[in-house]
Amino acid sequence: MKAVLDSPEVAAKSFIRRDYKADRSQRLRLAVQVAFLALNAWIGVQFYWFVRHFEGTGIGPVSRPPGVEGWLPIAGLMNTRYWLLTGEIPRVHPAAMFLILTFFATSLLFRKAFCSWLCPVGTVSEWLWKLGRDTFKRNFFLPRWLDIGLRSLKYILLGLFLYAVGSMSARAIAEFLESPYGLVADVKMLDFFRFMGVTAAVVIGFLVIASIFVQNFWCRYLCPYGALMGLAALLSPLRIRRNKETCIDCAKCAKACPSRLPVDQLVQIRSAECLGCMECVAVCPVEDTLDLTLITPAQRPVRAWMVAAGLAVVFFGVTATAQLTGHWDTPIPDWVYRELIPRAREFSHP
Ligand code: SF4
Ligand code: SF4
Numbered sequence: 358m359k360a361v362l363d364s365p366e367v368a369a370k371s372f373i374r375r376d377y378k379a380d381r382s383q384r385l386r387l388a389v390q391v392a393f394l395a396l397n398a399w400i401g402v403q404f405y406w407f408v409r410h411f412e413g414t415g416i417g418p419v420s421r422p423p424g425v426e427g428w429l430p431i432a433g434l435m436n437t438r439y440w441l442l443t444g445e446i447p448r449v450h451p452a453a454m455f456l457i458l459t460f461f462a463t464s465l466l467f468r469k470a471f472c473s474w475l476c477p478v479g480t481v482s483e484w485l486w487k488l489g490r491d492t493f494k495r496n497f498f499l500p501r502w503l504d505i506g507l508r509s510l511k512y513i514l515l516g517l518f519l520y521a522v523g524s525m526s527a528r529a530i531a532e533f534l535e536s537p538y539g540l541v542a543d544v545k546m547l548d549f550f551r552f553m554g555v556t557a558a559v560v561i562g563f564l565v566i567a568s569i570f571v572q573n574f575w576c577r578y579l580c581p582y583g584a585l586m587g588l589a590a591l592l593s594p595l596r597i598r599r600n601k602e603t604c605i606d607c608a609k610c611a612k613a614c615p616s617r618l619p620v621d622q623l624v625q626i627r628s629a630e631c632l633g634c635m636e637c638v639a640v641c642p643v644e645d646t647l648d649l650t651l652i653t654p655a656q657r658p659v660r661a662w663m664v665a666a667g668l669a670v671v672f673f674g675v676t677a678t679a680q681l682t683g684h685w686d687t688p689i690p691d692w693v694y695r696e697l698i699p700r701a702r703e704f705s706h707p
Contacts, residue, residue, distance in 0.1 A: 433457030
């Protein structure tokens with residue numbers, strides 16, 4: 358790398374060295390990731406206590422955290438369709454709808470920043486491949502033909518979910534969500550992890566091990582939620598943009614990119630796979646050469662703190678609005694929970 362930086366071609370470009378080691382964007386992103394992971398852990402623990410209370414363990418009572426519905430993306434899609442069809446906010450799991458719309462909005466604005474700044478699964482995936490890279494001094498890449506084939510899987514899964522939800526009427530959605538299964542869909546999700554079967558444990562174990570060796574294995578190939586966010590990100594006004602005139606072709610950006618995008622060869626990154634993580638920007642050694650930019654004629658650079666602030670405004674803005682307008686909690690009375698939660702494992706998909 359030193360040879361590239363010291364070459365006459367680079368000198369001829371009046372290379373302005375940037376102190377990229379002082380870049381704080383990735384520390385800021387890590388702080389946001391940790392905060393969101395902690396929020397999810399707190400929600401998970403509170404929800405577990407809530408469920409245990411209604412299982413008659415003597416714990417609590419603990420109030421149900423509506424944020425748990427962030428883990429019910431299908432309910433979120435159903436409720437969004439119900440809202441679009443009827444104009445009414447659904448009664449059961451409305452937070453699932455507000456959360457999926459919040460994250461969709463963040464993707465429209467800040468590319469796939471949901472995946473690289475907020476999603477707890479994305480955070481753990483990133484930590485796993487970084488662990489693999491630090492342990493084995495490298496990550497592994499699948500052959501191009503296999504990589505492209507596998508990447509289509511998440512879009513196929515998304516298509517199946519969208520087709521299934523898109524073919525439901527408003528009445529069918531209301532009946533589904535107000536059935537015993539729909540009312541305790543969150544408890545069913547918890548039970549999936551509490552009483553995990555052998556098959557599910559083997560699959561999750563495989564995904565964890567694969568994620569150590571292959572960067573973002575789950576997110577890159579299988580996550581339909583990420584696929585949806587990637588499609589929304591295609592409309593984002595933000596792009597990674599490279600200044601060809603000052604670029605010294607060191608390829609540091611491409612090597613740092615967890616989505617393996619050819620950042621060093623393109624002028625703009627338009628790909629649905631771009632996570633908005635700014636890892637490429639953080640490692641670029643030349644001043645004003647690689648930036649996340651707003652696609653206006655002025656191409657103003659967007660700094661990491663602006664992304665963090667924007668994510669916070671959208672997230673807290675939408676969730677606070679839902680709470681203040683009384684559309685955040687699912688108004689299920691305690692006696693219904695007392696009846697349904699101990700029997701949650703009996704309910705199968707209607
Ligand atoms: S192009 Fe840059 S912002 Fe996009 S995924 Fe790659 S490293 Fe992250
Ligand atoms: S844009 Fe990429 S290739 Fe060009 S100088 Fe920056 S890191 Fe190196």
